[in-house]
Amino acid sequence: MEEQKNTVVHIVDDEDSVRAAASFLLEMEGYSVRTWQRGTHFLAAAADEPLGCVIMDLRMPEMDGLEVQRRLHEAELYFPIIMLTGHGDIGTTVAAMKNGAVDFLVKPFERETLLTAVENSWSLFNDGGARRQRAVRAGALVQKLTPREKDVLSGLTMGLPNKHIALxxxxxxxxxxxxxxxxxxxxxxxSLSDALRVAFSAGVGRQMD
Incomplete structure (x- = not known):
């Protein structure tokens, strides 16, 4: 594997099988993996942990992923976060992306989807100049949409399913x-996560926060 800017990955999930499978795949690619069974465990140790990509389950006992994310920000601990979510949690995961998560993966995820998300996480999270450049490009892309397509995109940024947008x-x-x-x-x-990333970079949906 080519040398990466950051090779530490933290997996925060209460399911043993998810931690084991993701750890195996990432370690095979040369990543250094640390696993956590609860968001509270990771939160308590985060200040002393190496900065790296965090793959975190949205729904966990004691404290969910959104609350862990919020408390990390309050403590000024800015890890690039990839949220793990079920099919019924897309709306909540949209909120996580608005609050700074760089991506989300729907369980069960494919090997290549996981690896691509991790590889992209650091570059998406870092580099203010690149972020501004993405905002300009995203704005130009959004301007190509028709008014109705922009309406649908706004609905997606609110986490609404198609039938609710239609209504x-x-x-x-x-x-x-x-x-x-x-x-x-x-x-x-x-993918929906890519479309949301463009939308948020262009400022779409922020007036609805």
Missing amino acids: QLGISPRTVEIHRANLMSKLQTR
């Missing part, structure tokens, strides 16, 4: 699906 806009769910496919093509994105 809000007075159109059919199928029409929302078409607009969603078109806007993702225009934004040059392949």
